[in-house]
Amino acid sequence: MKKHNLCYAQSGGVTAVINTSAAAVIAAAKTTPAVHRVYAAQNGILGVLNEELIETWHESGKSLRQLEQTPGGAFGSCRVKLPDPNDDLVPYARLMDVFAAHDIRYFLYNGGNDSADTAMKLSAAARTLNYPLVVVGVPKTIDNDLAATDTCPGFPSAAKYVAVSIAETMLDVASMSATSTKVFVLEVMGRHAGWLAAAAGMAVPVGGGALMILPPEVPWRRAHFVATLHRRVKKYGYAAVVVSEGLCDSKGNFLSADGTDQFAHHQLGGVAPIIADVAKHAGYKCHWGVADYMQRAARHIASAVDAKQAVAVGEVAVQLAVQGKNAYTPVIRRLSDSPYRWRVEATSLKKVANRERKLPTTYFNREQYCITAAGRRYLSPLIKGEAYPTYNATGLPEYAILKKQLAHKKLPPYSAN
Amino acid sequence: MKKHNLCYAQSGGVTAVINTSAAAVIAAAKTTPAVHRVYAAQNGILGVLNEELIETWHESGKSLRQLEQTPGGAFGSCRVKLPDPNDDLVPYARLMDVFAAHDIRYFLYNGGNDSADTAMKLSAAARTLNYPLVVVGVPKTIDNDLAATDTCPGFPSAAKYVAVSIAETMLDVASMSATSTKVFVLEVMGRHAGWLAAAAGMAVPVGGGALMILPPEVPWRRAHFVATLHRRVKKYGYAAVVVSEGLCDSKGNFLSADGTDQFAHHQLGGVAPIIADVAKHAGYKCHWGVADYMQRAARHIASAVDAKQAVAVGEVAVQLAVQGKNAYTPVIRRLSDSPYRWRVEATSLKKVANRERKLPTTYFNREQYCITAAGRRYLSPLIKGEAYPTYNATGLPEYAILKKQLAHKKLPPYSAN
Numbered sequence: 001m002k003k004h005n006l007c008y009a010q011s012g013g014v015t016a017v018i019n020t021s022a023a024a025v026i027a028a029a030k031t032t033p034a035v036h037r038v039y040a041a042q043n044g045i046l047g048v049l050n051e052e053l054i055e056t057w058h059e060s061g062k063s064l065r066q067l068e069q070t071p072g073g074a075f076g077s078c079r080v081k082l083p084d085p086n087d088d089l090v091p092y093a094r095l096m097d098v099f100a101a102h103d104i105r106y107f108l109y110n111g112g113n114d115s116a117d118t119a120m121k122l123s124a125a126a127r128t129l130n131y132p133l134v135v136v137g138v139p140k141t142i143d144n145d146l147a148a149t150d151t152c153p154g155f156p157s158a159a160k161y162v163a164v165s166i167a168e169t170m171l172d173v174a175s176m177s178a179t180s181t182k183v184f185v186l187e188v189m190g191r192h193a194g195w196l197a198a199a200a201g202m203a204v205p206v207g208g209g210a211l212m213i214l215p216p217e218v219p220w221r222r223a224h225f226v227a228t229l230h231r232r233v234k235k236y237g238y239a240a241v242v243v244s245e246g247l248c249d250s251k252g253n254f255l256s257a258d259g260t261d262q263f264a265h266h267q268l269g270g271v272a273p274i275i276a277d278v279a280k281h282a283g284y285k286c287h288w289g290v291a292d293y294m295q296r297a298a299r300h301i302a303s304a305v306d307a308k309q310a311v312a313v314g315e316v317a318v319q320l321a322v323q324g325k326n327a328y329t330p331v332i333r334r335l336s337d338s339p340y341r342w343r344v345e346a347t348s349l350k351k352v353a354n355r356e357r358k359l360p361t362t363y364f365n366r367e368q369y370c371i372t373a374a375g376r377r378y379l380s381p382l383i384k385g386e387a388y389p390t391y392n393a394t395g396l397p398e399y400a401i402l403k404k405q406l407a408h409k410k411l412p413p414y415s416a417n
Numbered sequence: 418m419k420k421h422n423l424c425y426a427q428s429g430g431v432t433a434v435i436n437t438s439a440a441a442v443i444a445a446a447k448t449t450p451a452v453h454r455v456y457a458a459q460n461g462i463l464g465v466l467n468e469e470l471i472e473t474w475h476e477s478g479k480s481l482r483q484l485e486q487t488p489g490g491a492f493g494s495c496r497v498k499l500p501d502p503n504d505d506l507v508p509y510a511r512l513m514d515v516f517a518a519h520d521i522r523y524f525l526y527n528g529g530n531d532s533a534d535t536a537m538k539l540s541a542a543a544r545t546l547n548y549p550l551v552v553v554g555v556p557k558t559i560d561n562d563l564a565a566t567d568t569c570p571g572f573p574s575a576a577k578y579v580a581v582s583i584a585e586t587m588l589d590v591a592s593m594s595a596t597s598t599k600v601f602v603l604e605v606m607g608r609h610a611g612w613l614a615a616a617a618g619m620a621v622p623v624g625g626g627a628l629m630i631l632p633p634e635v636p637w638r639r640a641h642f643v644a645t646l647h648r649r650v651k652k653y654g655y656a657a658v659v660v661s662e663g664l665c666d667s668k669g670n671f672l673s674a675d676g677t678d679q680f681a682h683h684q685l686g687g688v689a690p691i692i693a694d695v696a697k698h699a700g701y702k703c704h705w706g707v708a709d710y711m712q713r714a715a716r717h718i719a720s721a722v723d724a725k726q727a728v729a730v731g732e733v734a735v736q737l738a739v740q741g742k743n744a745y746t747p748v749i750r751r752l753s754d755s756p757y758r759w760r761v762e763a764t765s766l767k768k769v770a771n772r773e774r775k776l777p778t779t780y781f782n783r784e785q786y787c788i789t790a791a792g793r794r795y796l797s798p799l800i801k802g803e804a805y806p807t808y809n810a811t812g813l814p815e816y817a818i819l820k821k822q823l824a825h826k827k828l829p830p831y832s833a834n
Contacts, residue, residue: 043595168710168714173489175427270705289707292705298585303812383813391803396584396800
């Protein structure tokens with residue numbers, strides 16, 4: 001069998017376990033006869049365009065083990081949209097030149113729905129340009145909004161972080177509420193889908209208790225929110241609110257946006273302070289937090305299931321590549337909730353690209369601002385188990401320090417013009 | 418020996434390990450011959466005023482073990498300032514009545530410098546009113562600003578959370594910086610003292626690398642900050658900024674305050690968005706987070722040293738009480754940095770009350786926005802080791818659910834007038 005090289009790249013917003021998938025790809029490729037060596041593109045597809053290819057075989061076994069527990073994208077990620085290959089084949093011709101120069105026949109793109117779109121375009125362009133490339137996706141996103149997969153690696157760890165953080169902060173504010181703070185607002189990620197906000201619901205019993213969840217799928221009604229807030233504070237002595245960054249009003253406008261918010265405040269970004277301001281006007285002392293990158297980088301509290309699934313999709317992606325499953329991606333299929341059983345299957349990237357899976361209405365009770373029993377059944381197994389990193393002598397996790405040795409360039413520099 | 422009862426109460430901002438001290442007090446009192454039973458005042462000193470005393474002996478052994486790993490103040494905390502007993506003895510007379518009614522001769526107040534002040538007033542008033550009360554402090558504060566102690570229980574865990582969180586988010590932004598976010602700003606607590614901001618320095622090598630720390634002790638100079646930010650981004654491709662909530666300008670005004678900030682923005686609170694706005698104006702895509710209560714409630718990443726010291730101060734406080742060390746408090750004395758050795762000593766509450774220990778100038782390099790080698794020597798042992806909580810079947814930590822059975826009231830309701 002003629003061996004060829006594989007190129008792995010990271011794309012879009014990174015997660016606590018995207019490097020876990022990277023390490024799994026590199027390890028699986030080593031034992032795959034059809035694969036010679038694994039390159040990692042520096043900064044996603046940009047690294048291919050610029051012929052900046054990291055020779056992963058120089059990395060030590062220790063570094064690759066530590067890579068599994070290192071958050072962020074160790075090889076660099078990117079937010080780059082390629083043109084439609086029907087309109088402009090120039091960048092694709094360059095990509096094929098780079099692949100050919102380094103005998104790369106397998107390309108694994110580790111990303112979300114935008115990255116699936118890029119992978120599909122790349123696959124189509126390779127066919128047009130007659131280059132024998134197999135493109136396979138490796139799913140990841142903390143937003144959990146990928147179609148065709150039960151969950152996305154990255155989401156369960158972020159969900160665990162959100163659930164544990166709101167559980168902890170609710171205990172905090174509960175103890176302060178007699179004479180001080182009565183409302184705590186936490187902003188989590190989710191421009192269009194409220195999966196992470198919903199995960200906060202795991203911190204409380206069915207019914208929601210003192211917690212109110214504001215996902216982007218449910219238009220925010222100020223009067224209804226304030227009335228419910230009053231009832232919660234009256235009943236529990238305090239309230240906690242978890243709000244998605246993408247919360248919208250009934251007209252579909254974001255509450256928070258760059259520039260000036262809809263209340264004509266100069267708004268520096270962040271919906272938490274807006275909701276906190278509403279709670280303040282309702283008469284409550286209020287604190288607010290913004291989890292931002294902390295939630296997606298929180299490898300220190302990664303979900304054990306997430307780490308396993310991140311490995312599994314990486315391994316299967318290598319198999320799909322050498323099987324010639326072009327424009328396919330591994331996905332997670334759930335077999336049962338309790339006991340939680342799942343397996344990895346393959347599906348066409350078409351079913352993933354440019355689609356968005358929102359929080360189902362059956363998972364969320366919009367009148368009570370809480371998840372339903374069905375929502376709990378879905379979320380519960382995902383945040384179970386802790387995949388702790390090892391720590392060094394100074395009390396910090398041991399992160400991989402990679403050599404990232406670049407391959408010798410064989411082509412002239414790329415110029416798009 | 419005649420036995421008497423002990424009353425324990427929590428005060429001020431709570432921490433990840435204040436309940437660890439509570440559990441230690443209850444356990445130590447059980448084996449102390451002079452102590453009959455332990456009451457816990459509901460919501461700090463307010464619980465004594467209102468004769469709301471929790472009978473801790475009804476709590477199960479399991480609940481008390483889980484209390485050790487439960488953040489927040491399980492018995493309720495309060496922010497209440499008592500009058501000077503020279504001006505107004507009325508509330509003190511009530512407090513002594515409640516103590517007498519329940520045969521409480523030992524009062525342990527778990528708090529920071531304000532609580533030490535309350536404890537001192539209480540002790541003085543008891544002497545004036547001729548009630549045989551022994552008042553002992555139990556130190557805690559995430560701010561680490563207590564005088565006369567090397568560190569304060571609560572701080573090492575919050576410091577570990579900050580150090581790990583900024584390490585994780587720096588890895589995240591580093592991987593995005595080629596085409597997206599170049600600056601990440603994290604706001605941490607600290608109105609007047611920059612200990613928690615300084616803890617972020619543990620995430621990076623000596624010199625600071627891509628990290629810039631803005632503690633309240635150093636007046637913020639916009640031009641110097643922006644110039645340094647440019648240099649960091651140029652050198653590392655990205656930068657991270659950790660800013661204390663209490664950051665001030667050269668005139669001593671807070672950058673962030675309720676109402677209108679000094680830039681005439683309507684400011685909803687939070688200095689992170691202000692610094693992020695400055696970074697945006699400097700030309701960088703920027704993300705920001707606000708750790709708020711998350712940092713002080715993050716029991717899931719508590720420091721092992723912190724948990725041990727929280728137990729130790731609780732145990733010693735009980736000893737001091739029965740030894741009659743009125744108006745004393747246990748403090749932590751550091752014996753050596755490496756290996757880290759410490760012991761608990763007793764000191765007068767006078768040395769703690771109403772004083773504030775700021776970040777020493779020798780621990781911080783204000784030109785480089787980073788901690789010094791001396792700062793690292795101080796911080797390093799504090800964040801070493803992880804005191805993980807146990808988790809339940811749904812993936813959440815197991816928190817204590819206390820009965821909190823109130824003692825039968827023996828006195829008429831309290832009215833301040």
